[in-house]
Amino acid sequence: MLHAQAAGAALGRVVAQPLATISAVLVIAIAIALPVLAAVVLKSVSTVAAGLDTDPHVNVYLALDASDEDAKKLAPLLRAHPDAASVRFVARAEALQELKSTTHLAELLASLERNPLPHAYTVRLRTTDAARLDALKADWQKLPKVDQVVADFEWSERLGRWVRFGDRALAAVGIFLALAVVFIVGHLIRLQVLTRREEIQVSQLVGATAADVRRPFLYHGILQGLLAGLAAVGLAALVSAWLQYELRALTSTYAAEFKVVFLDFGSALTIALGAALLGWVGAWVSVGRELRRFAARP
């Protein structure tokens, strides 16, 4: 049987059994959509994490009553510390301007009688060692006119680590779910092989080679996988759109924006083709096993 005939026969079988095809494709699609969705979430989180400042630094906030002169006196003390790589002064007016431009709070800030923000220093550090960081914070906390010393890069660094862990966990889950797809397709193809056992045996008696018998099932597996891959991308796109809608409503109250970053076209195509490949593998394994069984039980 030629490839074109085998592909045509497989397509005919898919079209002739719409309900069976839809249910099989949906089962496989859901198995594929789960890691796809997890990948979308991870990609979105990692995009946010990439925009965060993860360089080791601390912010030294001065008391609200600290004058410009007080702030100037502090700079050489901070620079003198062996773990300080660079020191940048952020005047309270500059901080207010930045807050107005990066948030939706401009109107609220304009209505205030005075600037609620203190002078601050951002100090880049040469260390991320927790003990040294604690000692540094304790030292600087004692400096005159210093109100708070905050090392707020730690959580973003931690987030970055979680994202990297998530990537690895996703790869492991992806492998398991890919195996699941192979087993599901294999099982579905096996049922078809059993249903068509008589036809296969008669075909072999009149001259069908193992490749001839296998070919239409392989095309069927590829078709099922491809359709499931496309359906999985579609499902993931729908859920992502819904998540984006819900997130927009949620994040607007925080005056911040969090975007769900969906797959690009290349990734979506890779998923569809990968699913087709998994369908092919599942069909190959299943048909091969059943043909060996037929041969063992004439």
Add this chain to the structure above:
Amino acid sequence: MIQFSAVTQRYPGREALRDVSCEIGTGERVAVTGHSGAGKTTLLKLAAGIERASAGSVVVHGQNLAALGETALAVLRRRIGFVFQDHKLLFDRNAHENVALPLQVSGFTRAEMQRRVRASLDKVGLLGREKAMPVALSGGEQQRLCIARAIVNRPAILIADEPTGNLDAESARAIVELFSSFNQVGVTVLISSHDEASLERLGGRRITLAQGALVA
């Protein structure tokens, strides 16, 4: 065309053929006779490459079947028409689709398949019954459908296992005449039967088996 040399065929717990040697020439008409269990069906299956001999050699179309791989053996089967005792028709496919199966396997185009299936059905007197499902056909018609499938690839060898079994005398006569007509155009015909009337009508040479051994 078909050569058996010291062929033995064993199945679990029994020996179906024992040290059988014989030769069937091109264009010959040969009847294989013997009681049930004599080894007739086994001999035919070995000649058609459906089974491999446990010992000895079977040479068909100049090819030693023992030396052929599974794929080559399958391809060789396309050049041999086989009429099965139990017909082996697909009951969920109509007459046309049943006859077309060997052509599908061989990768013929749709148009060529259409042409050859109609020609085969015409030869066995079933033209016009293309859409009929096997269950709607009589025993004789099912047998003829099976013959149409066997000849659709225009084989040089036609093998039939008890083609007249379970048929009334009139149907059996028609089937034997059909085989005779194929033989008259040069097809080598090998038929097993224990129906003496059919064998007489077929004529040709006889090979007689008894308990797996060649006795005549």
